Amino acid sequence: MSHLGYPCLMPVDRDHVLRSAAALLTRKSTATMDEVAKAAGISRATLHRHFAGRDALVRALESLGIAECEAALDAARPDEGPAADAVRRLISAVEPSAALLAFLYTENQLFEGEQQHAGWTRIDDRIAALFRRGQASGEFRIDLTPAWLTEALYGLLASGAWAVLEGRVAPKDFTFMITELLLGGALRRTNQ
Amino acid sequence: MSHLGYPCLMPVDRDHVLRSAAALLTRKSTATMDEVAKAAGISRATLHRHFAGRDALVRALESLGIAECEAALDAARPDEGPAADAVRRLISAVEPSAALLAFLYTENQLFEGEQQHAGWTRIDDRIAALFRRGQASGEFRIDLTPAWLTEALYGLLASGAWAVLEGRVAPKDFTFMITELLLGGALRRTNQ
């Protein structure tokens, strides 16, 4: 699918493998390396050439997730303009990574090694800071803590990713559904 | 912990085992039967006496989750009074099962056997019907589909359960946080 100047026979697209793995592991977290390989359309041997083992694969997924979250945060310019708009930009920017984040968010097993923990806390802090800014500016209600709003954002991203994967929500509605629910809630607004 | 007229040496509390398993499997879905047993404070032999294998354990978890969801729905009286109040009752009623539901919701691997699928669709339908009723009565906005609101409810329940388990949210705030975010959203209301 992506032969961009590589020398010989299509050298496995690392990014594609990781995304396939995330999509599979999200709905079947006990999947075998063999199943992961098949899902990515490569052989187990090749999968093993790129990732020494399941741990290495998961850590690679985590690194990718952290990198994409950071990139999305950068792209969303969380310190500019109304906080609500920044949240919308963030959700929109993170949409392509939703399946990956859904897997990482639901696999707290990673917190055992205390390894990449630092990467996540930094992201948590940046998102929480955005919500805190919105509270300070009077945009967001103050009876929901920034920590909870951050957590809820993760949860809704995961729900949205699964809903799309299983066809319960149209892909084009992904950002809208999450944004509107997180910011506006289910109740009908009687003004504005 | 619970010796309620049983004959001999404390016969394993099935419910406690299932809840321990759910709590463990939620954060480490690849946990071994041995780890599950240790988490429940019993030996692997005893665990195996009660659940023939990992599959049987997971299916028991699923059955319990379905039963508790149905019970919570019954207790919440989803057809009575304002839909928003019914949603609040539902979230409150389902709180004790949150960790279990978090596990089941994130383990879509179950949908392979197409087994208990019927149980979940029934619950999905009942919850979606509640949201639909709220839309029909004008309480809820109509640009968020009942299916998505149902999905979001699951996601927020899972987020809430994890946030409590990891100490990021106080247990007593569980229902409030989920209810308020789902219904009201993060934006500050300018009226009411």
Added chain:
DNA sequence: CGCTGGTGAGACAAAAATGTCTCACCTGGG
């Protein structure tokens, strides 16, 4: 006091997953 029913600990074989290796193959580049 002895019996009963359920448990923990551990041994054990079977099954499954993993990690490693070899070899044939294929394709782009020199």
Added chain:
DNA sequence: CCCAGGTGAGACATTTTTGTCTCACCAGCG
């Protein structure tokens, strides 16, 4: 045309997990 680099398929040993069994133990109950 041949070569280099990367892949798929499959064999294989190792490790992990599972399923099964035995045996000692322990508490209530007759």
